Each structure stands twice: as C-alpha cells, then as structure tokens.
Amino acid sequence: MALADYDRDGNVDLLVIQNDFAPVPTIGRFDGGLGALFRGEGRGGFSFLEGERSGVIIPGNARDVVATDVDLDGEVDWIVTRGNATTLLLTK
C-alpha cells in the first residue's frame, strides 16, 4: 500500500496492490486482483474507486508501490514493481 493525495483534494488517498505468486500447493497462486485506489474521505474513511474511473489496473505479481512525482508536474505518480514483469508507472 501507499498513501498520497492523488486527486489533490486535501485528503490522503490509498493505493493497494495485490496478488502473490508464491507457490501454495493446496490453494494455488493469488492472481485475480488488479489493485485498487481508495479516495480518502477526510474523516479516516475511504471510498473505493472503480478501475475505469481511477485508471488503476495492475495485473501480475505486484510486489511494492511508492508514491512520488516522477515528472515533476505536481501530480502524484505511482511506481509499482512486479515479480518477473515490467515495473509500472501510473500517471494522470
């Protein structure tokens, strides 16, 4: 997970990455998630934003995420690393 004010409304938002491809013989790997963005409501709660609205679609074995501003435009960008796959850069 990573926290940042993605939509710049003054409330911290939460990006969650998912999946785990570590072998679990009796269950199999966890690979059904695509990540999720939750908008901070300002009172400690969060509301889910569908991927089609947030643009967050992170397939694969997501391993780590960091919020930063790669292109220095003042907007939050997310860098997501994935096991055995390319690193993703999510920007607006």
Ligand SMILES: [Ca+2]
């Ligand atoms: Ca926000």
Ligand SMILES: [Ca+2]
């Ligand atoms: Ca940026």
